Amino acid sequence: MKITAFNGTHRTGESNTAILIDHFLQGAAAEGAQTEHVRLAKAKIQSCTACKACWQKTPGKCVIKDDMSTLVEKFTSSDVVVLASPIYADNVSGMLKTFIDRLISTGDPHWELDEKGESRHCRRYSKPTKLVAISNCGYPEQSHFDVLRLYFRRMCRNMHLELCGEIYRGAGALLAGGVPEFSEYLSGYLRLVENAGQQVVQQGRVSETLAEKLEAPIIPLPGFNQIFLAKVNQIVDAQISKIA
Numbered sequence: 252m253k254i255t256a257f258n259g260t261h262r263t264g265e266s267n268t269a270i271l272i273d274h275f276l277q278g279a280a281a282e283g284a285q286t287e288h289v290r291l292a293k294a295k296i297q298s299c300t301a302c303k304a305c306w307q308k309t310p311g312k313c314v315i316k317d318d319m320s321t322l323v324e325k326f327t328s329s330d331v332v333v334l335a336s337p338i339y340a341d342n343v344s345g346m347l348k349t350f351i352d353r354l355i356s357t358g359d360p361h362w363e364l365d366e367k368g369e370s371r372h373c374r375r376y377s378k379p380t381k382l383v384a385i386s387n388c389g390y391p392e393q394s395h396f397d398v399l400r401l402y403f404r405r406m407c408r409n410m411h412l413e414l415c416g417e418i419y420r421g422a423g424a425l426l427a428g429g430v431p432e433f434s435e436y437l438s439g440y441l442r443l444v445e446n447a448g449q450q451v452v453q454q455g456r457v458s459e460t461l462a463e464k465l466e467a468p469i470i471p472l473p474g475f476n477q478i479f480l481a482k483v484n485q486i487v488d489a490q491i492s493k494i495a
C-alpha cells in the first residue's frame with residue numbers, strides 16, 4: 252500500500268502538522284506501507300487559471316509548468332492520500348487549497364449523479380481510493396475543525412474518495428512540546444496517531460473507538476483551556492517584550 256501525505260503548512264522548518272503526519276506515517280510504515288511526506292511549501296505551485304486545457308486540449312494534464320505534474324503523479328499513484336494542514340482562518344491553508352484546486356486535472360470533465368442523485372464529475376484515475384485528513388490549530392477547542400469536517404466530507408464525495416480517517420488537534424503548540432508543563436501528556440496522544448496509521452493499513456480505516464480517543468482532550472485537567480489561554484498570553488507578552 253502506498254500512502255502519500257501532502258503537508259499544507261506554510262512553515263518550511265519545524266511544524267506541528269509535520270509532527271502529526273510523521274507519527275501517522277510511522278504507524279503505517281510499521282505495518283508495511285510505503286510512505287512519503289511531501290511538504291508543499293518546498294514546491295512551486297501556481298494557482299489554477301481555469302483554462303480547462305486539462306479537460307479539453309491536453310486531457311488529464313495541466314499546461315502550467317511547475318511542480319504540480321510531479322505532485323499529481325504522486326497523488327494518482329497512491330492508494331491512500333493524506334491531506335494535512337494547519338487551520339488558517341478557520342479553513343485549510345491557502346497553499347493546500349491551491350494544491351487541491353489544481354487536482355482538477357485528475358477529474359474527468361463529464362458529469363454523473365452519485366448514489367444520492369447529486370451531481371459530480373466522473374472519475375478519471377482509479378487511484379487514490381481513500382483520504383485521511385490531518386489538521387491542527389492554535390486554539391484548544393475541537394470546534395475549530397467544524398469547517399474542515401464538512402469540507403473534507405464534501406471533497407471526498409466530489410472526488411470519489413472514502414474519508415477513512417480524521418486527525419484533528421487543537422492547542423497545536425503542545426505537539427512540539429512548546430509548553431513544557433504539558434509535554435508529559437503528549438506521548439500517549441502521539442501513540443494514538445501512530446495507531447491510526449496502523450489501522451488504515453491493517454483494516455482500511457480508523458475505527459470508531461480510536462476516532463473517539465483521538466478527539467478526547469490531550470490534557471485531561473479541569474479548566475485546561477483557561478490555563479492554556481493564560482500560558483499563551485504569557486508567552487505572547489514575553490515574545491513582544493523581547494523584540495521591543
Ligand SMILES: Cc1cc2nc3c(=O)[nH]c(=O)nc-3n(C[C@H](O)[C@H](O)[C@H](O)COP(=O)(O)O)c2cc1C
Pocket residue numbers: 260261262265266267268269336337338339340341342387388389390395423424
Ligand atoms: C495565517 C494564519 C491563520 C491562522 N488561523 C487560525 C485559526 O483560524 N484558528 C486557530 O485555532 N489557529 C489559527 N492559526 C494558528 C495555526 O493553526 C497553528 O499555529 C498551527 O499549530 C500551525 O501549524 P504548523 O506548525 O504546522 O504550521 C493560524 C495561523 C496562521 C499563520
